[in-house]
Amino acid sequence: MYKVVLDVMGGDLAPLSTLKGAQLALQKFPDLHLCLVGKKSVLKDFEGLKRVSLYYTEEVVGMEESPKDVLKKKKDASIFKGLEILKSGEAQAFVSAGNSGAVVAGAIFILGRLEGVRRPAIATLIPSLKDPFVLIDAGANVDSKPFDLFQFGVMGSIFIEKIWKRKNPKIALLSIGEESGKGNILVKKAHQLFINSDLNYLGNIESKDIFRGEIDVVVCDGFIGNICLKLSEGLAEVILEMLKNEVKNSFLYLLGMRLAEGAIKNFKKKADWREHGGAPLLGVKGNVIIAHGRSDAIAIANAIKVAVNFIKFNLVEELEKAIIETLKVEEEP
Amino acid sequence: MYKVVLDVMGGDLAPLSTLKGAQLALQKFPDLHLCLVGKKSVLKDFEGLKRVSLYYTEEVVGMEESPKDVLKKKKDASIFKGLEILKSGEAQAFVSAGNSGAVVAGAIFILGRLEGVRRPAIATLIPSLKDPFVLIDAGANVDSKPFDLFQFGVMGSIFIEKIWKRKNPKIALLSIGEESGKGNILVKKAHQLFINSDLNYLGNIESKDIFRGEIDVVVCDGFIGNICLKLSEGLAEVILEMLKNEVKNSFLYLLGMRLAEGAIKNFKKKADWREHGGAPLLGVKGNVIIAHGRSDAIAIANAIKVAVNFIKFNLVEELEKAIIETLKVEEEP
Numbered sequence: 001m002y003k004v005v006l007d008v009m010g011g012d013l014a015p016l017s018t019l020k021g022a023q024l025a026l027q028k029f030p031d032l033h034l035c036l037v038g039k040k041s042v043l044k045d046f047e048g049l050k051r052v053s054l055y056y057t058e059e060v061v062g063m064e065e066s067p068k069d070v071l072k073k074k075k076d077a078s079i080f081k082g083l084e085i086l087k088s089g090e091a092q093a094f095v096s097a098g099n100s101g102a103v104v105a106g107a108i109f110i111l112g113r114l115e116g117v118r119r120p121a122i123a124t125l126i127p128s129l130k131d132p133f134v135l136i137d138a139g140a141n142v143d144s145k146p147f148d149l150f151q152f153g154v155m156g157s158i159f160i161e162k163i164w165k166r167k168n169p170k171i172a173l174l175s176i177g178e179e180s181g182k183g184n185i186l187v188k189k190a191h192q193l194f195i196n197s198d199l200n201y202l203g204n205i206e207s208k209d210i211f212r213g214e215i216d217v218v219v220c221d222g223f224i225g226n227i228c229l230k231l232s233e234g235l236a237e238v239i240l241e242m243l244k245n246e247v248k249n250s251f252l253y254l255l256g257m258r259l260a261e262g263a264i265k266n267f268k269k270k271a272d273w274r275e276h277g278g279a280p281l282l283g284v285k286g287n288v289i290i291a292h293g294r295s296d297a298i299a300i301a302n303a304i305k306v307a308v309n310f311i312k313f314n315l316v317e318e319l320e321k322a323i324i325e326t327l328k329v330e331e332e333p
Numbered sequence: 334m335y336k337v338v339l340d341v342m343g344g345d346l347a348p349l350s351t352l353k354g355a356q357l358a359l360q361k362f363p364d365l366h367l368c369l370v371g372k373k374s375v376l377k378d379f380e381g382l383k384r385v386s387l388y389y390t391e392e393v394v395g396m397e398e399s400p401k402d403v404l405k406k407k408k409d410a411s412i413f414k415g416l417e418i419l420k421s422g423e424a425q426a427f428v429s430a431g432n433s434g435a436v437v438a439g440a441i442f443i444l445g446r447l448e449g450v451r452r453p454a455i456a457t458l459i460p461s462l463k464d465p466f467v468l469i470d471a472g473a474n475v476d477s478k479p480f481d482l483f484q485f486g487v488m489g490s491i492f493i494e495k496i497w498k499r500k501n502p503k504i505a506l507l508s509i510g511e512e513s514g515k516g517n518i519l520v521k522k523a524h525q526l527f528i529n530s531d532l533n534y535l536g537n538i539e540s541k542d543i544f545r546g547e548i549d550v551v552v553c554d555g556f557i558g559n560i561c562l563k564l565s566e567g568l569a570e571v572i573l574e575m576l577k578n579e580v581k582n583s584f585l586y587l588l589g590m591r592l593a594e595g596a597i598k599n600f601k602k603k604a605d606w607r608e609h610g611g612a613p614l615l616g617v618k619g620n621v622i623i624a625h626g627r628s629d630a631i632a633i634a635n636a637i638k639v640a641v642n643f644i645k646f647n648l649v650e651e652l653e654k655a656i657i658e659t660l661k662v663e664e665e666p
Contacts, residue, residue, distance in 0.1 A: 184554075207564035207567060231568075
């Protein structure tokens with residue numbers, strides 16, 4: 001039995017999305033046991049169900065609250081209570097679509113970092129013309145150091161190899177030119193660390209090329225990763241909006257667009273972050289999956305599926321082994 | 334008469350694009366005089382023409398060459414020769430679609446920085462759902478300091494006010510959250526400088542919102558700006574490619590897409606960097622316009638038009654005044 005904690009209160013569409021997502025996941029995965037954390041009134045339909053444990057708390061972290069503040073003031077909030085259940089060993093993975101800053105801060109504070117990990121990082125899957133690729137760090141750390149980027153590459157590589165079954169993943173550093181001399185100080189120093197490692201490191205990649213799908217793991221600082229992630233989301237929406245505005249100008253266009261609508265729907269599905277089931281926080285002592293704040297029931301169920309795979313493939317152990325290896329690589333001064 | 338130097342050798346499509354662009358510009362603007370710099374064989378059709386001066390050089394900077402190397406080894410290359418003409422006073426503006434790193438390095442070395450400017454920056458116009466906005470710095474400086482970002486904001490603001498006639502431009506800092514506490518060290522410190530200034534500063538903007546067109550000047554470090562710029566270009570291409578792949582799967586879709594094609598063409602035109610005529614390098618002692626490497630004749634002619642406007646509205650003088658004002662703002666330690 002795989003035991004996964006779900007923060008029922010987290011997410012823009014919670015608790016409806018999380019409750020429905022929990023039901024979906026229980027139907028789909030017969031070897032799943034869910035530990036649901038949330039308000040008593042919200043959880044009443046799950047009372048007495050098989051393969052479900054309920055944990056009550058009346059405290060909730062808002063989506064816009066400062067992680068530092070809530071860690072002090074709301075110790076009993078569903079996110080932190082859920083992480084405590086994971087830490088106690090009653091469950092093997094944790095899923096939340098709540099305040100991602102609070103999940104990161106809580107996971108580091110409650111679970112702790114894996115031995116040797118300087119900065120845990122968020123690994124996000126992004127659709128491309130071929131298979132999705134991992135962007136790491138997608139926002140857990142701003143102001144990373146070169147050795148942090150190197151560890152992000154190692155962790156992202158393990159994640160895509162073990163969970164998504166890609167052998168010998170291709171890693172690249174996000175920069176402003178493909179040539180090895182191009183980039184800021186951070187990227188230039190990280191480049192040296194990768195070059196000296198045994199990883200399948202292909203050098204720099206420019207942002208315009210990441211969606212081509214030639215690279216499995218794109219490594220960057222969390223400030224830049226988060227900006228890239230949100231830029232892609234925003235631009236995709238704006239492009240579809242601009243196309244819609246264009247077709248309004250002519251009946252013929254409108255007709256054509258109606259016919260093409262099915263294609264656009266298919267395309268949207270392919271580019272949909274919901275299909276990929278959330279982003280893991282790699283480098284903490286436990287399986288922590290951060291679902292998108294806008295997650296609906298399907299996205300929550302997919303995040304739970306990813307959490308099950310983390311348990312199945314012993315991801316934390318695999319990461320720990322790999323991270324200890326990185327400590328042999330000496331950082332340039 | 335407005336005198337503009339054009340580097341005829343620079344650009345992926347040069348010299349065909351630059352020669353045609355020069356012709357176009359001469360037709361369109363009767364008060365334009367062009368100083369064309371390039372190989373003698375390339376310039377022969379312009380011999381003896383009115384409103385044209387020819388400057389010969391056989392040396393050319395390749396698109397992939399290192400700016401530092403060429404500054405030493407190819408002092409007579411068309412980019413540097415063109416900048417010398419500008420410096421001598423024979424012309425009042427310079428346009429090149431060549432190696433942008435070499436243009437930046439050459440402009441700083443040959444023309445020098447305006448008094449008080451720490452780092453000249455590239456200002457790029459980007460299309461949005463409303464009017465285009467300025468992204469500054471788009472790639473001249475990696476590893477910027479807080480005060481650099483502040484000066485980028487000042488210069489970007491002058492540019493969009495004087496050249497694009499927008500009163501009291503709205504400025505925002507690119508960050509990973511709208512709240513003033515969010516961002517990396519650089520952004521947090523720059524935020525303080527903007528807050529303490531008289532600029533129309535609206536705080537942080539998230540990357541997903543920049544295309545909404547609510548902000549006139551989006552300020553960021555050049556590493557991040559360049560990554561955003563290229564990400565947008567790459568993603569727009571990939572989205573249209575994905576849509577095309579989708580519609581291949583059905584005759585009905587294909588029919589619909591054919592009908593909608595006109596709309597997509599219109600959309601592409603709106604999102605086309607060629608329409609905006611290149612990006613100025615702000616903060617050097619002279620009007621320097623960097624056209625896109627892929628510029629065709631229309632893009633070159635538009636860049637020349639922007640150069641003329643720089644002359645017309647005394648942009649260098651305006652920038653100098655504004656920059657001297659910035660020196661009164663003290664940087665936080």
